[in-house]
Amino acid sequence: MHEMTVARSVVDAIEAAIAAGRVAGRVRRVVLRVGRLRAVAPKSLRFLFPLAAEGTPLAGSALDIVEVAVRGRCERCAGEFVLEAPRFLCPGCGAAEIAVTAGDELTIESVEVDR
Amino acid sequence: MTPPPPSERIRLVTSVLEANDRIAARTREACTAAGVLLVDVLGGPGAGKTALLEATLPRLGARAAVIAGDLETSRDAERLAACGVPVVQITTNSFGGACHLDAGMVAQALDQVPLTAIDVLFVENVGNLVCPAEFDIGQHARVVVLSVAEGEDKPLKYPLAFRRADAAVVAKIDLLPHLEFDLARLRESLHAVHPSLPCFELSVRSGAGLEAWLLWIAAQRRHRPTP
Numbered sequence: 001m002h003e004m005t006v007a008r009s010v011v012d013a014i015e016a017a018i019a020a021g022r023v024a025g026r027v028r029r030v031v032l033r034v035g036r037l038r039a040v041a042p043k044s045l046r047f048l049f050p051l052a053a054e055g056t057p058l059a060g061s062a063l064d065i066v067e068v069a070v071r072g073r074c075e076r077c078a079g080e081f082v083l084e085a086p087r088f089l090c091p092g093c094g095a096a097e098i099a100v101t102a103g104d105e106l107t108i109e110s111v112e113v114d115r
Numbered sequence: 116m117t118p119p120p121p122s123e124r125i126r127l128v129t130s131v132l133e134a135n136d137r138i139a140a141r142t143r144e145a146c147t148a149a150g151v152l153l154v155d156v157l158g159g160p161g162a163g164k165t166a167l168l169e170a171t172l173p174r175l176g177a178r179a180a181v182i183a184g185d186l187e188t189s190r191d192a193e194r195l196a197a198c199g200v201p202v203v204q205i206t207t208n209s210f211g212g213a214c215h216l217d218a219g220m221v222a223q224a225l226d227q228v229p230l231t232a233i234d235v236l237f238v239e240n241v242g243n244l245v246c247p248a249e250f251d252i253g254q255h256a257r258v259v260v261l262s263v264a265e266g267e268d269k270p271l272k273y274p275l276a277f278r279r280a281d282a283a284v285v286a287k288i289d290l291l292p293h294l295e296f297d298l299a300r301l302r303e304s305l306h307a308v309h310p311s312l313p314c315f316e317l318s319v320r321s322g323a324g325l326e327a328w329l330l331w332i333a334a335q336r337r338h339r340p341t342p
Contacts, residue, residue, distance in 0.1 A: 002215050002246035009131045016134075023125055032131070039245045039275045086274035087307040096310030106131045106249075115121045 003044040006106070007052035013108055014058060025113035027061045035068045035103040042067060061111075070103030135250055139218035142225060142253025149230040152336045153238065155252055157276055158260035159269075160242035163286035163319065165191045167260055168237055170319035172198040174329055177234040177336065182224045184216045184241050191239060203227045215246035218253055234336065244273040256335050262287040267300040270308040277308045282315065282331060289318035 010030065017023045030049075034040050042065045049063040070083040074090035075097040081090070083103070090098050130136065146153045158164045165183075172179055172195070180201040183192040192204040203224045205216060221238060228236060238254065240247040244261075259280040261269050264287055270277040277283065283305060291298070298316070305314055313331060317324030 002249055005215070005217060006131060006249070009134065012134060013129050013131060014127075017127060017129070022127070025123065028122055037275060037278070039248050039273075086271050086278075088278075088310060089307060096306070108127045108129045108131060110124050110126045110128075112122050112124050115123050 002039075003041060004048050004052065006040055007045055007048040010049070010063075010108060011052045011056050011058050014111060015056060017111075018057060023111055023113060025115060027058050027111050027113050029062045029064060029112035030058070031064045031066065031109040031111070033066045033068055033105045033107045033109050035105040036070050037100070037103040038106050040106060066109065068103055068105050071101045072098040073101050074098050132250070135218045137218075138222050139251035139253040142218060142222050143255065145225065146230065146236060146253065146255070151230055151233055152235045152256070152332075153254045154235065154332070154335070155238045155240055155247075155254035155257040156260060157240045157244070157247050157257060157280065158242065159244045159265065162242070162260045162262050162265065163284075164239050164242070164260050165194055166319045167284060167286060168195055168239060169198060170322075170325060171237075171329065171332070172200055174325065175235060175332065176329075178232060179235045179237065180228050180233045182221060182228065182236065182238045184220070184239060195239075201229055201233070214241060214243050215250055216240050216252055217250045221252040235332065244269070244276045248273070248276040248279055256281040258282045258284055260284045260286055263290055263294060263296045263298070263301075267297050268304050270301075270304040274308050277305065277312065280309065280312060281335075282313045283309075284328060285314060285316040287318060287320075288316050288323060289321045 014023065034042060045065065046063055053059050053061060072083055073080045074092060074095055076095040077090060077093040079090060079092040088098055089096055156164050168181060181195045182203045182205060183195060184205040192202045196202045205220050205224050238252060257280050259276050263285060305312060315324055315328040317328055
C-alpha cells in the first residue's frame, strides 16, 4: 500500500509549491501523469488521495490520473512501438537493445485553482 | 443555475517523489564520500534475503553493516547481528510505511551506522516486490532476490522490481531436484524484463554459485563509490 506514501507525496509537493508562491488560490483539481511501468495502482491512489488531502489546503480537491502507455524505440531497427506486456524486446526484430521512451512517469502535471 | 467560479490551470510538472529522491541523493553522496558501497536488497517474503546476507557477510572480505527493515519482529536483525556486524533495525511505522522503506527512513537509520568503519552497507528491504521498487533509498546498487520455490514468471508479474535492479539472485537452487521449477523459463522471463541484468543462481546451503555473487559485489566496490 505504498500508494498512501505516493498520495501524501503529491499533497506535500503541492503544499511546497504553495509555500514557494508557485500556486495561489484554492486548489480544485490535481492532474497526475502515471506511467504504466510504475508500480502505482490508479484505483488505490484515487481512493487514498482524499484521505491524504484531509486537513490540508488540498482538502476537497479532485484527482485526475492520466495513464501513460509504455513506449519503446529499437536501437537496432529504429522501430517505435507500444509495449502492452513487460517484455522489453523489439516486437519488430526481437532485439533486446531498446530504449524506453515513455511509461516511467510519476509526475504532477498541473493544478487547477479558483481565481 | 450559477456558473462555476472561474478557474486557472497552473502547470507544475514536478516529480511526485522529488522529496524522496533528494534525500536519497544525500544518502548516496554520504556513502560515496565515506567510500561505502550501499546495496539495497529487495525480494518477496521468504525469498531468502536474510539467508543470503548471512552467507555473504562472513565471505565478503570487507567490513560491512546492515540496515534491516523487516516488520513487527527483530528476528532478521538478530540473525544478522550473529554474523558479528553492526545491524540497525528500522521499525516501519503503521501508516503507509509498513510495505517499503523510503529514503527518509534509511537516512534516519544511517545516523546509527558507523560509516567510517565499514566498506559495504546492505539494506535489507521489506519483503515485498511491489512497493519497495518505487523508492530510491540512496543505493549504489539494487539486488533483487527470488527463490526457485517461487514462480518462474515472477519477473513478468513484478517488472518494476526487476527493471530497476542491477543484479538478480536466484536463491535456493539446492531445492531444484525436489521442485517442478523450469529454470530456463525463469531465465527467459528475466531476459524479457531486463535483458542486460546479471543473474546469480546460488544456494547458501550448498555454497554453489556464491563465488560469482561475491565477485560481483567486489566489482561494484571497485567501480562505484569514488568520492
